[in-house]
Amino acid sequence: MSEAGLQAGTLWLREITRFCRQRSRVIGSFLQPLVFWVLLGAGLKASFRPAGMPAGIDYFQYLYPGFIVLVLLFTAIFATISTVEDRREGFLQSVLVAPISRTTIVMGQALGGTTLAWVPSCIFLVLAPFAGISLGAGAAFFAALIMAIIAFALTCIGLTIAWKIESTQGFHAIMNLILIPIWLLSGAFWPIDGAPALLRWTMRLNPLTYGMAALRESLYAGNRGEMGSLPSMALSLAIAIAFAIATFALAARTARRAAAY
Amino acid sequence: MGSTTPAVEIVGLSFSYGARVALSDLGFTIARGEIFGLLGPNGGGKTTLFKLISTLVPLRQGDARILGFDLRNDTIALRRRLGVVFQHPSVDGKLTVAENLAHQGRLYGISGARLRERSAAMLEQLGLTVRAGDLVETLSGGLKRRVELAKSLLHEPDLLVLDEPSTGLDPTARREFLNYLTDLRDRQGVTIVLTTHHMEEAERCDRIGVLHQGRLVAIAPPPELKSRVGGDVVAIYAREPEALQKKIAARMQVTAVLVDGTLRVERPRGHEFVRDVVEAFGDEIESVTFGKPTLEDVFVHLTGHRFHAGAAEDVG
Numbered sequence: 001m002s003e004a005g006l007q008a009g010t011l012w013l014r015e016i017t018r019f020c021r022q023r024s025r026v027i028g029s030f031l032q033p034l035v036f037w038v039l040l041g042a043g044l045k046a047s048f049r050p051a052g053m054p055a056g057i058d059y060f061q062y063l064y065p066g067f068i069v070l071v072l073l074f075t076a077i078f079a080t081i082s083t084v085e086d087r088r089e090g091f092l093q094s095v096l097v098a099p100i101s102r103t104t105i106v107m108g109q110a111l112g113g114t115t116l117a118w119v120p121s122c123i124f125l126v127l128a129p130f131a132g133i134s135l136g137a138g139a140a141f142f143a144a145l146i147m148a149i150i151a152f153a154l155t156c157i158g159l160t161i162a163w164k165i166e167s168t169q170g171f172h173a174i175m176n177l178i179l180i181p182i183w184l185l186s187g188a189f190w191p192i193d194g195a196p197a198l199l200r201w202t203m204r205l206n207p208l209t210y211g212m213a214a215l216r217e218s219l220y221a222g223n224r225g226e227m228g229s230l231p232s233m234a235l236s237l238a239i240a241i242a243f244a245i246a247t248f249a250l251a252a253r254t255a256r257r258a259a260a261y
Numbered sequence: 262m263g264s265t266t267p268a269v270e271i272v273g274l275s276f277s278y279g280a281r282v283a284l285s286d287l288g289f290t291i292a293r294g295e296i297f298g299l300l301g302p303n304g305g306g307k308t309t310l311f312k313l314i315s316t317l318v319p320l321r322q323g324d325a326r327i328l329g330f331d332l333r334n335d336t337i338a339l340r341r342r343l344g345v346v347f348q349h350p351s352v353d354g355k356l357t358v359a360e361n362l363a364h365q366g367r368l369y370g371i372s373g374a375r376l377r378e379r380s381a382a383m384l385e386q387l388g389l390t391v392r393a394g395d396l397v398e399t400l401s402g403g404l405k406r407r408v409e410l411a412k413s414l415l416h417e418p419d420l421l422v423l424d425e426p427s428t429g430l431d432p433t434a435r436r437e438f439l440n441y442l443t444d445l446r447d448r449q450g451v452t453i454v455l456t457t458h459h460m461e462e463a464e465r466c467d468r469i470g471v472l473h474q475g476r477l478v479a480i481a482p483p484p485e486l487k488s489r490v491g492g493d494v495v496a497i498y499a500r501e502p503e504a505l506q507k508k509i510a511a512r513m514q515v516t517a518v519l520v521d522g523t524l525r526v527e528r529p530r531g532h533e534f535v536r537d538v539v540e541a542f543g544d545e546i547e548s549v550t551f552g553k554p555t556l557e558d559v560f561v562h563l564t565g566h567r568f569h570a571g572a573a574e575d576v577g
Contacts, residue, residue, distance in 0.1 A: 094368075
C-alpha cells in the first residue's frame with residue numbers, strides 16, 4: 001500500500017474505532033432522523049400535500065429520501081465535530097508533525113466521516129418498505145452509492161468549517177446556519193415545482209438538490225411517471241460528483257492554510 | 262548519529278504573533294548527542310521555539326537547519342527523523358496503548374511485521390507491555406506520559422524535541438523520565454532538546470539556553486552559568502527592604518540588588534557577609550538565606566527578574 005494510503009487508512013480506522021466505542025453516538029445518529037421522519041411524515045401525511053408533488057406518492061414517501069439525507073447530514077456533522085475536538089484535546093498535534101500532507105489528513109478524515117454517515121443511512125434504506133417503496137438489490141446498491149457521494153460532500157463541508165474554527169460551540173452555530181438550510185432547500189421537504197420563483201431558483205443553485213434528486217430517482221426507479229420534473233439522472237449524478245470533488249478541494253485547501261494553533 | 266551536521270543550527274530567527282514579538286534574533290547551535298534545555302519562565306518564548314523546531318509552525322524570519330534539513334523547505338523529510346513530545350497529551354484516550362502506537366507507526370509509513378516489532382520493543386522499553394490492551398484514558402498521568410514518549414520514539418528519530426515534558430508528573434516520575442532520556446542519549450545517541458521551567462530538569466542538561474522575553478540571554482553548561490554569579494548568593498528578607506538597601510550601601514559599601522522585594526547580594530565568602538549584616542542590622546532583618554548559586558540565581562543575575570514572578574502557573 002502506498003504511504004499516503006496507509007496514512008489516510010489509519011486516520012479512517014481511528015475514526016471508526018472511536019465511533020464504535022461511543023455507543024450513544026451510534027444510536028443517536030440513526031434514531032434522531034428516524035423519529036423525525038416518523039412523526040413529521042405521519043403527522044403531515046393526512047393534511048399536507050405540497051404543490052408540485054409527483055403523482056401517486058404520499059408525503060410520508062416523499063419525505064423518505066429527504067430523511068436519508070438528514071441521517072447523512074447529522075452523522076457528517078458529528079464526525080466533523082471530532083476534528084474540532086482533536087484539535088482542542090491535542091491529538092491532531094502529533095498528526096500535524098508526522099510526515100503526512102494536509103491533503104492526506106483531510107482525505108483520512110473525510111473517508112472516516114463518510115463511512116460513519118453512510119452506514120446508518122444504509123440501515124435507514126432497509127426501512128424502504130415501510131415507506132411503501134419496494135427496492136430491488138440493484139436499485140438499493142445504486143441508491144447506496146449515491147448516498148456515499150452525498151455523505152462525502154457533506155463531510156467535506158463540515159471539515160472545511162472544522163479546520164477554520166476553534167470551538168465546538170461555534171461549530172454548532174455555523175452548522176445550523178449553513179448545513180440545515182442547504183438540506184431544507186434541497187427538495188427534501190417540498191418539490192421544486194411548487195415553490196415560489198425566488199425559492200425555486202435558490203433550490204436550483206443548491207448543489208445538494210442534485211444529489212437529493214439522484215437519490216430520489218434511484219429509489220423510485222423504473223417509475224418515470226412518478227418523478228415530476230426532477231433534473232435528469234445524468235445531470236444530477238454529474239453535479240453530485242462534482243460537488244463532492246469541489247468540497248474536498250475546499251477542505252484540503254482550508255487545512256493547508258490553517259495555522260497549527 | 263553518523264552525521265557530522267549539527268542537530269540544530271539557528272541563525273537570525275525571529276517570530277511574532279501579530280504585533281507581539283515572541284522571539285527576536287536568536288542564533289545558536291546544538292550538537293548531535295547533546296541534551297539541551299531551553300530554560301525560561303512561561304511567556305519567555307520557549308514554546309514558540311519548540312513549535313518552530315518541531316515543524317508545527319512555519320519559519321518566517323531567519324534560517325534554521327535541523328538535522329541538516331532546511332526547516333523552511335524540507336519539513337516532510339525532517340519529520341521522518343524527528344520525534345516530538347507535546348506538553349498537552351496527543352494520545353487518543355479512546356484507543357488502547359497498542360492502538361495508539363500502531364496508529365502512530367502508520368502515520369510514519371511503518372506497517373506489518375516492522376510495526377509489530379517496533380511497538381513491542383517500545384512497550385517493553387517503557388514498561389507498558391502489560392497495559393498494551395488498556396484504553397489510554399484509564400492510565401495514570403505518569404503512564405500516559407510514557408505512552409507519549411513511546412509514540413514519539415516508535416520511528417527511531419535522531420532528534421527528540423519535548424515541550425515541558427515533566428508537566429503533571431510527581432518528583433519521582435519526573436526523575437524516572439529524565440533518567441530514561443539520559444539513557445536514550447547514552448545508548449542510542451539521540452539528541453534531546455527540551456523546554457522547561459523546572460530548575461531540576463535544567464540541571465540535568467548538558468547545556469542550557471536561557472530565554473527571557475524572546476531573547477537568548479545566555480547559553481552554556483549549568484556549572485558555567487552558575488560560576489558567572491559572583492561567588493555565593495545571600496538573600497535578605499526585610500520589612501523595609503529599600504531602607505535597608507541604602508543602609509547596607511552606606512555602612513558596608515556593598516551593593517544589594519532589590520529583586521521583587523528581596524535584597525540580593527552576590528559575593529565571594531558570603532558567610533562572612535551574613536555574619537556582618539546580621540550583626541549590623543539584626544533588628545531590621547526577618548530572615549537571611551545563604552547558598553551556592555542555583556540556576557534560579559543565574560536567571561536573576563542575567564535578567565534582574567525573579568524566575569517565577571509573574572509566571573502564569575507552575576506545575577510541581
